[in-house]
Amino acid sequence: MDNFLSRIGKQDLKINRKAVYLILMKFAILIFVFLSIFSMDINAQTVEEFAAAWERQHVSNIPPSNVRHKDLRNYLEGLKKIGVKVDEAGRSYANREIYQIEWGKGATRIFMWSQMHGDEPTATSGLIDMFTFLQNNRDKLAWVKKLENSVTIRAVPMLNPDGAELFQRRNLQGIDINRDARNLQTPEGRLLKKLRDEWKPEIGFNLHNQNPLTTVGKTPKQAAISLLAVSGNPKGETYAGHERNKRICSLIIAALNKYISGNIGRYDDEYNPRAFGDRISEWGTPVILIETGALHGRDEMFLVKMNFIANLTALQSLVDGSEKTADAKVYEKTPFNDSGNLYNFIFRKANIVNFAESDKPFVSDVAINAERRRAEAAAPVFVQEIGDLSVFSGLEEYNASDFYLVPKNGLLKIGSSGEFLFYKKGRKIDWKAKDLEKQFAPDAIFSNGKWIKNGNLLKKLR
Numbered sequence: 001m002d003n004f005l006s007r008i009g010k011q012d013l014k015i016n017r018k019a020v021y022l023i024l025m026k027f028a029i030l031i032f033v034f035l036s037i038f039s040m041d042i043n044a045q046t047v048e049e050f051a052a053a054w055e056r057q058h059v060s061n062i063p064p065s066n067v068r069h070k071d072l073r074n075y076l077e078g079l080k081k082i083g084v085k086v087d088e089a090g091r092s093y094a095n096r097e098i099y100q101i102e103w104g105k106g107a108t109r110i111f112m113w114s115q116m117h118g119d120e121p122t123a124t125s126g127l128i129d130m131f132t133f134l135q136n137n138r139d140k141l142a143w144v145k146k147l148e149n150s151v152t153i154r155a156v157p158m159l160n161p162d163g164a165e166l167f168q169r170r171n172l173q174g175i176d177i178n179r180d181a182r183n184l185q186t187p188e189g190r191l192l193k194k195l196r197d198e199w200k201p202e203i204g205f206n207l208h209n210q211n212p213l214t215t216v217g218k219t220p221k222q223a224a225i226s227l228l229a230v231s232g233n234p235k236g237e238t239y240a241g242h243e244r245n246k247r248i249c250s251l252i253i254a255a256l257n258k259y260i261s262g263n264i265g266r267y268d269d270e271y272n273p274r275a276f277g278d279r280i281s282e283w284g285t286p287v288i289l290i291e292t293g294a295l296h297g298r299d300e301m302f303l304v305k306m307n308f309i310a311n312l313t314a315l316q317s318l319v320d321g322s323e324k325t326a327d328a329k330v331y332e333k334t335p336f337n338d339s340g341n342l343y344n345f346i347f348r349k350a351n352i353v354n355f356a357e358s359d360k361p362f363v364s365d366v367a368i369n370a371e372r373r374r375a376e377a378a379a380p381v382f383v384q385e386i387g388d389l390s391v392f393s394g395l396e397e398y399n400a401s402d403f404y405l406v407p408k409n410g411l412l413k414i415g416s417s418g419e420f421l422f423y424k425k426g427r428k429i430d431w432k433a434k435d436l437e438k439q440f441a442p443d444a445i446f447s448n449g450k451w452i453k454n455g456n457l458l459k460k461l462r
């Protein structure tokens with residue numbers, strides 16, 4: 001500015017045209033730069049901004065477990081409409097189309113695939129929301145623009161459409177595709193290997209769901225998200241791409257800690273020669289495994305949001321430089337997952353009456369678990385454990401010490417249905433009565449994971 005004024009002052013009468021043009025040019029450039037700064041966020045986005053962006057812009061609108069192949073096709077039509085490249089990459093055993101999405105025009109090749117297990121759907125919706133966000137923000141967010149110019153992402157959403165249609169883990173041949181990396185007897189497994197081998201991506205993302213009762217270590221906390229930077233080295237040796245993936249995992253953990261702190265675990269890296277995550281790493285594409293679990297009280301869409309945040313955090317780290325400076329220790333110090341410590345429901349110190357066999361009650365804890373089903377279907381529940389369960393936890397626990405717990409079919413056993421009648425202790429009941437439930441109305445009834453009568457009668461412990 002000083003320079004400008006002094007120049008004007010010196011040439012009050014005889015204006016040097018060239019100088020004025022130069023100054024105007026400088027102003028124009030300055031104004032352009034300022035406008036660019038204000039119209040484009042050149043800073044990296046925060047986790048909260050990712051979360052808010054998902055809330056405003058996500059297009060996945062069905063609980064992931066309800067998404068069928070036709071719903072995926074609708075999602076992909078939406079991507080095509082906004083200009084994202086989507087192609088058929090191959091066919092499943094039942095001849096369903098398997099698609100590949102491509103975005104970006106940069107040199108770094110990133111490969112992602114979801115739902116290799118048909119009943120593990122969360123990441124499929126997460127990918128749709130991620131590509132929608134990237135495509136819609138290319139000209140709004142500088143980091144996305146930079147990403148577009150520096151990476152190319154290819155993603156196969158729903159690698160196992162036949163399994164997804166039946167909501168089952170395996171493909172239609174009954175083969176677990178993730179144990180077919182060596183035999184390659186499934187068309188889906190062969191396609192995955194072909195897409196990897198032809199393109200030789202530098203980073204892979206293997207996207208799954210884990211058992212909802214997976215815990216962070218021995219704690220009763222569910223692992224809502226679990227990570228693994230896969231080495232793929234039979235001797236477990238590390239290398240540059242593996243170390244980079246550990247740092248990316250650290251950034252994902254730090255980001256997700258804002259929402260699910262204490263509910264993040266990691267998997268032990270045990271080499272499995274039949275598994276794709278290990279083999280794809282070994283073939284030259286170091287893989288990050290992201291497993292979505294569950295979080296009691298949160299729905300599936302919340303976990304889609306967590307996937308969205310994890311994906312964008314990983315991608316942003318490749319363009320803002322944080323991938324190089326992050327501390328792998330955050331990942332390395334994250335507790336390992338565990339299983340077998342947590343049940344869906346535990347009834348503690350119940351007075352159990354197996355009226356089909358005996359009218360003498362015994363005191364025991366009872367744990368029941370729900371099977372994994374689509375959101376639209378009722379999940380059947382089965383007795384999982386009977387006895388002293390004081391060292392275990394339930395997502396929901398009830399004190400049944402003042403009640404008789406009576407299995408509806410008369411005999412409590414492992415694997416029997418979790419349908420229970422509760423009678424207040426001290427009530428005079430003829431356990432041999434024909435049509436017990438009609439003759440002696442229960443005080444409370446628990447059926448298929450729900451209280452259908454007087455749910456507030458038993459004290460809730462957890």
Ligand SMILES: [Zn+2]
Nearest residue numbers: 117120208209
């Ligand atoms: Zn899986």
